[in-house]
Amino acid sequence: MKEKDxxxxxxLKKNSRLSITEMSKILGIPDTTIHYRMKKLNDIIKKYTILxxxxxxxxxxxxxxxxxxxxxxxxxxxxxxENIYNDLSKKEGIISIFRSxxxxxxxxxxxxxxxxxFRYPGVKNVEYFKLESFEIL
Numbered sequence: 816m817k818e819k820d821x822x823x824x825x826x827l828k829k830n831s832r833l834s835i836t837e838m839s840k841i842l843g844i845p846d847t848t849i850h851y852r853m854k855k856l857n858d859i860i861k862k863y864t865i866l867x868x869x870x871x872x873x874x875x876x877x878x879x880x881x882x883x884x885x886x887x888x889x890x891x892x893x894x895x896x897e898n899i900y901n902d903l904s905k906k907e908g909i910i911s912i913f914r915s916x917x918x919x920x921x922x923x924x925x926x927x928x929x930x931x932x933f934r935y936p937g938v939k940n941v942e943y944f945k946l947e948s949f950e951i952l
Contacts, residue, residue: 819844823852824860828952831863866951867924874924876910876949881919881933882940892917895937902935910949922949 822842826833835853839846869876883899886892893916900914903921911922921933933941 817852819848819852820856823849823856827860827863869924869949874908874926875928876946877921877923877925877928878944878946879919879921879923879933880940880942881921881938882942883917883919884937884939885917889916899935899937903933906932922946 819842822844823838826838826841833841835846835849838844838849842849881899881903883892883896886895896914896917896919900912900919903909903919904912906923908923908925909921910924913920928943930941930943
C-alpha cells in the first residue's frame with residue numbers, strides 16, 4: 816500500500832465523513848489524486864460506519880467472551896462457532912463481533928444485559944465485563 820493510501824485511511828479512521836476536498840487540504844494532495852486513490856481503496860475498505868456515545872443514550876458497554884465446546888471433529892466445532900456467530904451478528908446492540916476457532920468475542924451496548932441469552936447449545940462458558948470506555952482507533 817502506498818504512503819498516500821495510508822494517510823487517507825488514517826484520516827478516514829478519525830472521521831469517515833471528510834470530503835475529498837477536505838482531505839486534499841489536510842494532506843496537501845490534489846483532490847483528483849485523493850479521488851483516484853479512494854476508488855482504489857474501495858476494494859479494501861469494507862464499511863464506513865459511525866460510533867455512538869452509548870453513555871449519552873443510557874447504555875452500558877460490555878465485552879463478552881463466549882467459549883465454545885471443543886468437539887472431537889473440528890468440522891463440528893467450526894459449524895457451531897459459525898452458527899452462533901451468525902445468530903449473534905443479528906442481535907440488537909451488537910457493536911463488534913470477533914471469532915477464533917473456539918471462541919467468540921462480542922462488544923455490545925445494553926441497558927440490562929441478560930447473560931442467559933448467550934448460552935447457546937454448544938457453549939461451554941460465557942464471561943462478561945462491563946467496560947469503562949470503548950474506542951475504535
